[in-house]
Amino acid sequence: MSIQMNQSLSVDCAVFGFDGRTLKVLLIERRYYAPDTQLDRLKLPGAMILENETLPNAAIRVLEEATGLRKVYLKQIDIFSDPARVSGEELKWINRHHGTHSERVVTVGYYALVKLDDRTVAYTTAKGAQWVAVESIVRLAMDHKQILSAALTLLCREMCQSPVAFELLPRKFTIRQLQTLYGAVLGIEIDNRNFRKKILASGFLCPTSEHEQGVAHKPAQYYVFNRAAYKKAVKEKLRLGFIDNWRY
Amino acid sequence: MSIQMNQSLSVDCAVFGFDGRTLKVLLIERRYYAPDTQLDRLKLPGAMILENETLPNAAIRVLEEATGLRKVYLKQIDIFSDPARVSGEELKWINRHHGTHSERVVTVGYYALVKLDDRTVAYTTAKGAQWVAVESIVRLAMDHKQILSAALTLLCREMCQSPVAFELLPRKFTIRQLQTLYGAVLGIEIDNRNFRKKILASGFLCPTSEHEQGVAHKPAQYYVFNRAAYKKAVKEKLRLGFIDNWRY
DNA sequence: CAAACTTATCGTAAATCTTACGCTAACTAT
DNA sequence: ATAGTTAGCGTAAGATTTACGATAAGTTTG
Numbered sequence: 001m002s003i004q005m006n007q008s009l010s011v012d013c014a015v016f017g018f019d020g021r022t023l024k025v026l027l028i029e030r031r032y033y034a035p036d037t038q039l040d041r042l043k044l045p046g047a048m049i050l051e052n053e054t055l056p057n058a059a060i061r062v063l064e065e066a067t068g069l070r071k072v073y074l075k076q077i078d079i080f081s082d083p084a085r086v087s088g089e090e091l092k093w094i095n096r097h098h099g100t101h102s103e104r105v106v107t108v109g110y111y112a113l114v115k116l117d118d119r120t121v122a123y124t125t126a127k128g129a130q131w132v133a134v135e136s137i138v139r140l141a142m143d144h145k146q147i148l149s150a151a152l153t154l155l156c157r158e159m160c161q162s163p164v165a166f167e168l169l170p171r172k173f174t175i176r177q178l179q180t181l182y183g184a185v186l187g188i189e190i191d192n193r194n195f196r197k198k199i200l201a202s203g204f205l206c207p208t209s210e211h212e213q214g215v216a217h218k219p220a221q222y223y224v225f226n227r228a229a230y231k232k233a234v235k236e237k238l239r240l241g242f243i244d245n246w247r248y
Numbered sequence: 249m250s251i252q253m254n255q256s257l258s259v260d261c262a263v264f265g266f267d268g269r270t271l272k273v274l275l276i277e278r279r280y281y282a283p284d285t286q287l288d289r290l291k292l293p294g295a296m297i298l299e300n301e302t303l304p305n306a307a308i309r310v311l312e313e314a315t316g317l318r319k320v321y322l323k324q325i326d327i328f329s330d331p332a333r334v335s336g337e338e339l340k341w342i343n344r345h346h347g348t349h350s351e352r353v354v355t356v357g358y359y360a361l362v363k364l365d366d367r368t369v370a371y372t373t374a375k376g377a378q379w380v381a382v383e384s385i386v387r388l389a390m391d392h393k394q395i396l397s398a399a400l401t402l403l404c405r406e407m408c409q410s411p412v413a414f415e416l417l418p419r420k421f422t423i424r425q426l427q428t429l430y431g432a433v434l435g436i437e438i439d440n441r442n443f444r445k446k447i448l449a450s451g452f453l454c455p456t457s458e459h460e461q462g463v464a465h466k467p468a469q470y471y472v473f474n475r476a477a478y479k480k481a482v483k484e485k486l487r488l489g490f491i492d493n494w495r496y
Numbered sequence: 497c498a499a500a501c502t503t504a505t506c507g508t509a510a511a512t513c514t515t516a517c518g519c520t521a522a523c524t525a526t
Numbered sequence: 527a528t529a530g531t532t533a534g535c536g537t538a539a540g541a542t543t544t545a546c547g548a549t550a551a552g553t554t555t556g
Contacts, residue, residue, distance in 0.1 A: 009354065054329040054331065055329040056329075079303050079356060081302040106257060106303070108327060176503075192505090196505075197506095212504095212552095215553075216552065216553035216554065217503035217504070217552055219503090219504080423534095439515080439517085440533080441533095445535095446514085460523095462523090463524075464524035464532085465522075465530080466531080466534080467532090468532075469534090
């Protein structure tokens with residue numbers, strides 16, 4: 001029993017985006033130091049934590065580096081502290097890549113939600129990163145597939161319990177877009193009439209004067225998320241419930 | 249910009265217990281290495297992470313050391329990674345206490361729920377630890393008050409969304425005990441008739457053949473928590489909801 | 497251009513759930 | 527015996543959820 005030595009602390013980020021149809025995650029190709037090794041090619045963006053930096057700040061730094069965005073929704077997933085989570089070739093790669101001599105790397109997973117607009121897509125692809133449909137991902141470098149799975153589980157829960165969905169949509173969106181997003185992430189079919197009713201009843205959506213254009217059906221109105229109304233509502237009511245709601 | 253050196257990773261645990269009236273937390277008195285310093289006396293149980301140990305395992309180790317219990321409900325609260333969260337005298341104390349030379353200590357907070365039975369109380373008090381009513385705590389060593397506050401916030405949420413309350417009660421309990429616990433932790437008054445209805449409707453409680461004895465009113469029946477029924481229910485239904493429940 | 501197709505948006509009624517609260521039962525303490 | 531307490535049952539009003547009908551407003555097709 002001894003206190004550990006040469007351990008490193010890193011952050012890895014699962015960055016999610018929604019293209020209107022499916023949920024995507026940002027992956028980067030890692031540079032091999034030994035091209036003949038059988039290491040997986042794609043990984044989540046991540047970095048070692050720096051001196052005088054909190055973990056959330058490290059995640060923000062990684063996010064800005066990867067997407068060019070400063071204000072993104074960020075949430076911690078979990079800590080991945082299995083002593084063997086990176087070892088062998090993977091550990092060598094990390095030490096080479098970062099110029100460290102770590103025997104162990106504990107990482108903190110974060111997930112981020114970004115709006116997949118042209119600017120962001122241009123920035124990330126210019127950096128050689130890729131937006132990959134989440135369902136199609138089978139393996140990733142190190143234990144990043146595990147981190148991604150944990151991120152997805154948490155995202156589903158968060159989507160049901162707080163208005164994080166809006167982080168994935170443009171500022172102005174239609175109710176149908178919101179519905180499609182919920183359906184895609186949760187993997188469920190949603191009745192559009194009841195969805196609309198429930199969402200509008202919340203009072204968190206403000207209609208704009210704009211409507212869709214050029215769609216092959218009745219054009220839908222655009223809405224914006226009213227964060228102030230949400231925060232106010234949280235303060236007062238809203239106890240979400242195991243065995244349903246408590247509103248005693 | 250350099251990778252950090254001499255950092256340590258620790259775990260700290262907020263261990264909660266319920267004595268039938270109020271929520272309590274386990275605090276330990278720390279040994280001073282310089283009795284004249286003005287450091288706070290009480291702290292949460294914690295430890296440095298060992299080589300070849302995951303963080304959850306470190307928390308389990310701390311818990312067993314503090315309470316003698318092996319199987320306790322454990323949940324991660326958050327990571328406390330402010331570079332200045334321990335510094336000056338506090339940092340000196342830590343290095344002295346653990347025989348380290350760290351410049352920085354990142355800690356992972358956990359909260360634990362234990363049944364405050366005679367055996368556990370005897371064990372902890374024999375160790376010099378104390379069960380302190382949560383509302384009465386004003387300050388703690390280092391940033392442990394902050395960790396405790398974060399633990400409480402999370403506990404409230406968890407109590408509403410999953411059946412963690414049973415971890416704080418004896419195996420056999422009355423519905424009134426459960427109600428008192430919810431009321432105490434959430435700080436709300438609960439109508440006993442509706443509470444009973446809601447709890448029983450969940451199907452997660454099994455009646456036993458035993459009843460209270462020697463109470464100055466109609467003796468209540470004892471129930472046990474049916475974990476299997478709960479797990480089964482989770483698998484099927486139960487999407488808890490922002491803007492209420494989704495059951496489409 | 498009319499018909500077909502698609503989604504938006506409004507409604508409504510049945511079913512289910514929540515909430516407030518009355519009432520009797522069964523104990524102990526006085 | 528009486529008062530005081532909580533257990534435990536029930537019920538009715540009010541909200542919410544759910545399933546689904548119907549019309550509106552565009553584009554695409556023939």
